[in-house]
Amino acid sequence: MSEQSDELSDHLTRFRALCSTIQDLQQAQGLLDWDQQTFMPRLGAEQRSHQLAALASVTHERITAPELGELTHQLSEQPNLDQDLRADLREVARERQRALRLPRDLVAERARVCARAQSAWEEALTRDDFQLFQPHLERVLQIVRQAAEAIRQDHASAYDVLLEEYEPATSEQALRQLFDELGPALTDLLQRIQGSAHKPDLSVLQGRFPIRAQEAFVLQVIERMGFALDAGRVDRSTHPFTAGTMWDVRITNRYREDNVVPAIFGMIHEAGHGLYEQGLDPKRYRDFSGGYCSLGIHESQSRLWENLIGRSRSFWRFHFEPLKQAFPGVLDRVQLDHWYTAINAVRPSLIRVDADEVTYNLHVVLRFQLESALIAGQLQVPDLPGAWREAMQRLVGLTPASDREGVLQDVHWSAGLFGYFPTYALGNLYGAQFLEAMRRDLTEMDELVARGELRPIKQWLNEHVHRPGRRDWAPQLCQRVTGAPLSPAPALRHLERKYGEIYRL
C-alpha cells in the first residue's frame, strides 16, 4: 500500500471511531430517556435532567470537534468513495452544521428545560390542569424557537429547520401541499361514511379483559411478527413508545381492562417501530447513515403493521381464534366479521392515539396547523387550549370537554418535539405506498397473513426498507423502493377500497 493510502486508511479508521462514539453516546441518552418514562422514581426528574444535559453537552462537543470536521473534509475530497461512506460523510456534515450553529449553552439548557417540562406535563395530565404545564410549555417553545433561529439560513422557515431534524429533505411548504390534497379527500370519505346506513356494531368490543391476559396475547402477536425478545423488551408506560436500536430495542404499551383494542394495536404499532430498529444493518448501525432513515419512514413501519396488516381481514382470519382463547367466554358469541368491522369503525374522536384510520391524519393536520402557528409566533401558549378546541371542532367535528382530552393528550411538545407530528401522516402515506410495492413481490400476502405467517412481510421490509438505513433520504428511498415519488394516492386507494366495502359506499 502506498503512503497516501496508508494515511487515508488511518483517517478512515479515526473517522469511524469518532462517529461510533457519538452514536454510542446517543444510545446512552436513549436509555436514560426510556428509563425516565418507565422505571425512574418520581423524585429523580431533576437529577435526570442534569444527566441528560451532560450527555447532550458531550455529544455536542464530539460532533462539533474540529478533528471530525477536518477528517470529514479530507475524506470527502477522495474520489471513488463507496456509497455508504458517502452517506456517512453527508450526514456528519449536515449534523455538524446544525450543531455548530447551536450555542452549547442552549443545547444544555434545552435538555434541562424539556426534562422538567415532561414531568410537569405528566402532573398536568394527571390533574387535568393546563395551568400547571403552561409556563413550562412557554419556556420550551421559547428555547425551541431560539434554536431554530440559530440554525436557520437561506429561505427556510423556522419550522422547516425543526422539521429537518425529524424528516430531512422535506419542507413546511411541501407538507402544506400534501395535506391540502389529503385533507379534503379524507373529509369527503368521512362524510360518505357518516352518511352510510351500515354502522358497525361496537357492542362486540365490550367485555372485561384481564390485563395479564392482554399482555400475553400481544406478546404472541409481536413474536409472530418477528420481534426478537432477546434483543428487546416490552414494558408499560403512560404513553406507548419505542426506544433503542439493533440488539436492545425496547417497546412499551398501556392497557385498560374494559377494552383490549388499544393494547393490541398499540403493541403492533410499537413492534413495527421495533422491527425497523432490529432490522438495521448490524455492520452499519453505529455509523451515521446506518440508523433509521427518517421519522416518517419509521412511522411507515408502525402504521403499516398496525393498520394495513393488523386491522386487515386476513390478519383476523388467523388471530381471532387465539384472541378468543386468551379471554375465555368474553368473545364467544362474536363473529369474525363483526369483530373486523368493529375494530375498523370510523368514529370521529378526541384522542389521536385512539383515532381510526380515516380521521387519524386529520388529528395530525390539527397539530401541524397549531404548532406551525406557535413557531411562527401567530399563536400564543395561553390561547392554545382554545385554539385546540376550535380546530378539533372544525376538522373532526368534536369539542373536548377537558384539556386532558385536548391539548394535554400528547407528550411531544413538552419534550420540545415541534415539527414531529407531521411525520405521523407521512408515515401513513409511505406505509401505504410501500405496501403496494410489497404486494407486487409477495403476491400471496393476504394468504400468508391469513395463515398467521407474518415473517415474509418482516423479511421484505428488512431487505427493502430497514437495512438501507439512512443511505438515502426518505424521498429517494421511496422512489427506489416503490418506483415513484411519495403520493397520497396509495393511502387513499387503500382507504376507499377498505371502507367502501365496510360501509358499502
Next chain:
Amino acid sequence: MSEQSDELSDHLTRFRALCSTIQDLQQAQGLLDWDQQTFMPRLGAEQRSHQLAALASVTHERITAPELGELTHQLSEQPNLDQDLRADLREVARERQRALRLPRDLVAERARVCARAQSAWEEALTRDDFQLFQPHLERVLQIVRQAAEAIRQDHASAYDVLLEEYEPATSEQALRQLFDELGPALTDLLQRIQGSAHKPDLSVLQGRFPIRAQEAFVLQVIERMGFALDAGRVDRSTHPFTAGTMWDVRITNRYREDNVVPAIFGMIHEAGHGLYEQGLDPKRYRDFSGGYCSLGIHESQSRLWENLIGRSRSFWRFHFEPLKQAFPGVLDRVQLDHWYTAINAVRPSLIRVDADEVTYNLHVVLRFQLESALIAGQLQVPDLPGAWREAMQRLVGLTPASDREGVLQDVHWSAGLFGYFPTYALGNLYGAQFLEAMRRDLTEMDELVARGELRPIKQWLNEHVHRPGRRDWAPQLCQRVTGAPLSPAPALRHLERKYGEIYRL
C-alpha cells in the same frame, strides 16, 4: 465586588459546572450498569460495552482537561476557602493526578485483559479448574501492578496505590496492624463458640416462603428504615447490589423459596447502602466531595443495618410478628428466641458471602494476606490455590475440597479489583464504632428498635455520616463522629457480648 473577586467568582462557577458534569456522566454510567444487571436484553451486552466505553472515554477526557487543571490550581491558591470547596479541590486534584499518570493504552489494555480474565474465571469456576484461570490471573496481576507503578510515588507501596482507589487515606501497613489485632481475637472467639454446648436449632428456618410474600415483607422493612421509594426502586438481580445516588437510588435483591433469610438480610444490607446515597447533602451531591466517603464507610452502613440492627434481638421483637403474618402457617410454632439464635448461628464455612458475623472478617483477612503478597511479588499465582487452602485452614479451620469452594469463589481478582476486599472488613469495624457513638446519643435505641421505630437511627446516620459525604476522608470522619480513631475494639465488644449470650460463653 472588586474585579479580582468577580474573576474568582467566574472561576468558581466554571469549576463547579465542570465538576458537576463529570458527576452527571458518572451517574449516567451507573444507570447503564444497573440496567445491564437488571433489565437489558440478552443480546445487548456487546452494544452496551460500546456505550460504557464511550462514557468512560468522555469522562476521562473531562477529568484530565487542562481547563479543569488550571481552575483547580488557581482556586487552590486563594486564601480563606470554605471547607467544602477545599475538599472539592483536594478530590479533583487527586483524581486528576491518578487519571493523568495512567497511560491511556494501559487503561484500554487493562479493560481488555480483565474482560478476558472474567470470562476465563467463569469458565474455570464452572469446570472447577484453576489451571484455566491461572495464565489470565497472571496477566491481570501484571497489568494491575504496572498501573500501580505508574501512579505510585513517595513511600507508598504498590498495594497502597490500589487501596487508595477504594479507601483513600489508609495503607497496607495500617490494615496489617488492624487485622493483626482483629484476626486472633476472632479466632479465639470462634474456638470458644465451637466449644460451646449450646447450638442454635437451625430447623426453625425451614419452610416454603412464596417469593411475592418475601418481596412484600422486605419492602415493609426498608420502608420502616426510611428508604424512600419515590427516590429509589427495588428490583431483582442475580447478585444484590445498589446503584445510583440522592433522588434515584436503586437496590436489588434475590430470593429463594426454601429460605427467607438471605432475602431479608440481603435487602436490609442493600437498603443500608441505599440510605447512605439518599442521605447525602442535596446541595453537594454533584460535587466531588459531596458523594460517599469511601467504600469502607459505604459498607459500614450496609453492615450496621444488616448485622447490628437487623440481626439484633430488639429488631425481631418487633418484626417477628409481621414475618409470621407474611407467611401464614410457616413459622407458627417457632419462638422468637429460637428464630433469633438460628439467624445468628456461627458456622465456619468456605464461602465468604454466606459467612456469619464472626467468621466473615476472617475471610477478608485471608484475601488481604494473599492479595498483598501477590502484589508485592512474594506469592506467585501458581502457588495461590495452595496458599488459599493453607490460610483457610489456619484462619477458619476448614480446607476446601475444591478450588470452586476456594480460590475461585470471588469475581474480584479477575476484574482487577485488588485492594477492594479490605473495605468489607473496614465496613464492619466502622459500623460497630459508629453504633457505639450512636448509642451515646440515642440512649433508648434498643427500645425504639423493639417498637419498630427505625427512623431515629437513619436520622442520626444522615446527620453524622451521610451528609458530610467525602468532606473528610474516612479516618478523619471516624475521629469526628466517634471521638476516636478506628479500632477493632467496638466490633469485638459487640461480638463478645452478643455471642457470649447466645452461646453462653
